[in-house]
Amino acid sequence: MSGTSEGPGRAPGTIRPPVTERHTDRIAGAVAERPPESPGCPLSEHPPDPSPSTPAGPARAPGAHAPSAPRDYQAAFNAAHLAMAVVDREGSVVAANDALAELLGTDPASLREQDAADLVDLAADHRTWHAYREVLRGARNRFRCTRRLKHPDGHSLWAEVTVAPVPDSASVLLSIADISDRRELQARLRHLQMHDPVTRLPNRTLFFERLTSALEASAYDNGGTGRIGICYLDLDGFKAVNDTLGHRVGDRLLSAVAARLMECADQSGYARGGGHLVARLGGDEFAVLVEDSTGTEQLAELARSVLNALQRPFDLAGQRLSVSASIGVVERAGAGTTATGLMQAADTTLYWAKADGKARWTLFDPERNAHRMTRQALSSTLRPAVERGEFTLEYQPLVGMADGVVHGVEALVRWNHPQFGLLPPNRFIQIAEEDGSVVQLGRWVLRTACWQARRWQIEHPHVPPVFVSVNVAVRQVWDSDLVADVAEILEETQLSPDLLQLELTESAVMGSAGRPLQALQALSLMGVNIAIDDFGTGYSNLAYLSRLPVSVLKLDGSFVRGFQYDEGGAHPSPADETIVEAMVQLAHRLGLTVTAECVETAEQATRLARIGCDTGQGWHYSRAVAPDRIAMMIGLSPQEV
Numbered sequence: 001m002s003g004t005s006e007g008p009g010r011a012p013g014t015i016r017p018p019v020t021e022r023h024t025d026r027i028a029g030a031v032a033e034r035p036p037e038s039p040g041c042p043l044s045e046h047p048p049d050p051s052p053s054t055p056a057g058p059a060r061a062p063g064a065h066a067p068s069a070p071r072d073y074q075a076a077f078n079a080a081h082l083a084m085a086v087v088d089r090e091g092s093v094v095a096a097n098d099a100l101a102e103l104l105g106t107d108p109a110s111l112r113e114q115d116a117a118d119l120v121d122l123a124a125d126h127r128t129w130h131a132y133r134e135v136l137r138g139a140r141n142r143f144r145c146t147r148r149l150k151h152p153d154g155h156s157l158w159a160e161v162t163v164a165p166v167p168d169s170a171s172v173l174l175s176i177a178d179i180s181d182r183r184e185l186q187a188r189l190r191h192l193q194m195h196d197p198v199t200r201l202p203n204r205t206l207f208f209e210r211l212t213s214a215l216e217a218s219a220y221d222n223g224g225t226g227r228i229g230i231c232y233l234d235l236d237g238f239k240a241v242n243d244t245l246g247h248r249v250g251d252r253l254l255s256a257v258a259a260r261l262m263e264c265a266d267q268s269g270y271a272r273g274g275g276h277l278v279a280r281l282g283g284d285e286f287a288v289l290v291e292d293s294t295g296t297e298q299l300a301e302l303a304r305s306v307l308n309a310l311q312r313p314f315d316l317a318g319q320r321l322s323v324s325a326s327i328g329v330v331e332r333a334g335a336g337t338t339a340t341g342l343m344q345a346a347d348t349t350l351y352w353a354k355a356d357g358k359a360r361w362t363l364f365d366p367e368r369n370a371h372r373m374t375r376q377a378l379s380s381t382l383r384p385a386v387e388r389g390e391f392t393l394e395y396q397p398l399v400g401m402a403d404g405v406v407h408g409v410e411a412l413v414r415w416n417h418p419q420f421g422l423l424p425p426n427r428f429i430q431i432a433e434e435d436g437s438v439v440q441l442g443r444w445v446l447r448t449a450c451w452q453a454r455r456w457q458i459e460h461p462h463v464p465p466v467f468v469s470v471n472v473a474v475r476q477v478w479d480s481d482l483v484a485d486v487a488e489i490l491e492e493t494q495l496s497p498d499l500l501q502l503e504l505t506e507s508a509v510m511g512s513a514g515r516p517l518q519a520l521q522a523l524s525l526m527g528v529n530i531a532i533d534d535f536g537t538g539y540s541n542l543a544y545l546s547r548l549p550v551s552v553l554k555l556d557g558s559f560v561r562g563f564q565y566d567e568g569g570a571h572p573s574p575a576d577e578t579i580v581e582a583m584v585q586l587a588h589r590l591g592l593t594v595t596a597e598c599v600e601t602a603e604q605a606t607r608l609a610r611i612g613c614d615t616g617q618g619w620h621y622s623r624a625v626a627p628d629r630i631a632m633m634i635g636l637s638p639q640e641v
Helices: 019-033 069-079 098-104 126-137 180-194 204-218 238-245 247-268 296-311 339-355 366-388 429-435 437-459 474-479 482-493 515-526 542-546 574-589 602-610 627-633
Strands: 083-087 093-096 143-150 156-165 172-178 227-236 277-282 285-291 314-316 319-321 324-333 361-363 391-400 406-417 421-423 467-471 500-505 529-535 552-555 593-596
Touching (some): 083 098, 098 172, 126 143, 180 204, 204 227, 204 277, 204 285, 204 339, 227 296, 238 247, 238 319, 247 285, 247 319, 285 296, 296 324, 339 361, 339 366, 366 406, 391 437, 391 627, 406 627, 429 437, 437 474, 474 500, 474 515, 482 515, 515 529, 552 574, 574 593
Parallel strands (some): 324 361, 406 467, 467 500, 500 529, 529 552, 552 593
Antiparallel strands (some): 083 093, 143 156, 156 172, 277 285, 391 406
């Protein structure tokens, strides 16, 4: 092993130079020591015999060079398998061995006095040419490069060219090693490293390498559009194929999908010079890279062709399979775009296509993405926001239809976000339910609202106390001990249970069984009122009303909005009024009270009161306001404040 073994007599740890370099240096030294040569024959194969009249010199000490040493080195130079040439400081070949002549398809004599740089194409680029000239001038010790050479018989070969000065000489030694086999092996290994073994497509590594290169190229004016596009697709339901039919069938399906993707890309004729790239990024995810795209319509057409191609059934070893795909499409200018940013946008758009129903393509929408980013920012800061006290409560009056007096209030949470300002509950409640922070937030809302109701009761001892209505998420019932929380807070605030009303949506209450039903029953037995919010928009299973411990129905605002009158006084939707009247009568017969939401006009309030609604809530009475404003309304009509 050249470069690592230690020869005899060499100190331990001394590293021997590679064989080719060692031989090159020794031959270079021999060439430097050669006797003067006749013109036109730099390295004569038969140097002249010494004159017989020349007296013999003294005997040489052991180990000294024999008189035949230069001739031996010259023979070694000619017989060496490494192609070599001695070059003068002007760059002309002084001598060449047989290996170099064979490599270039000529004879040694014809190489003499030729420009060495022309033989191995050293002037092809400025950097290589500059380094080569530095060696010739003696300003550089060694230079090495790789060149692809053309043999006269037509075949090409890869060569490693080394140029080094000859010690104590005005010449340099040029050596050329044929590395074609090594390059071929490297190319094969790179191909295996950069391609997926199942589909034979480029893998994620090669895809990102090509994408990065395309983005760098788009930064320069090279005659293209300077734009780039990606169709990022995922097979719908592929896991079921693996689980039911096995991974072998799954791999065959992936290969068949890859073939159809290649057909779509080839037929579409996108990308510069047919240089499109279809890659498998992992699992059942594929991507088609379109360089120099002409706009979103081009990518949309490609996405449609891919969907149509994949909708055709696949026949795989007796199995007939049908699959679909979801595709995220991104197309934009390459300037200012990074590979990471582009793939993040593609991944987000693919998620939208999945969420919108699968088997479709979706185009990246900056506005929708901004909303997603905002949602992500809210999600990451929501839980700490409860601990930092960034939430506040506003209260909207619940007004008696008969007397117009405030009977209760609904607590509505607001998030005073340091970046996005005051946010209403529809901006963050769903996020809180998804990540579980609604339990912590709901407990804070319940405690704060109960304390506020108790404070109003103490401040207005001579008027009937107002009750407080608090919204409860389904996850609060499942993930926390809601009954224990309510009991603890009522005891802590000394608020009477009948002054607390808990609101759950119709879809959450209807069909309740097990723990949720037990919790509702326990709360009802405690004296807490249970209200069904947005009634009429969910299951509307009236049979459940007789079984659930519900005391209040809150009619959804969509019914109340139907109570609109035109300028002539005609009612545009009598059906809504009939439905509301029937629900009010049914609720009263079941012993329930009815609250109408979204009351916005005096005409609506008058009609709702006439058909029997007990309380109303909406902008006609008051928007949600701060606690001190509610304190001014207690015992009065909101319009009087």
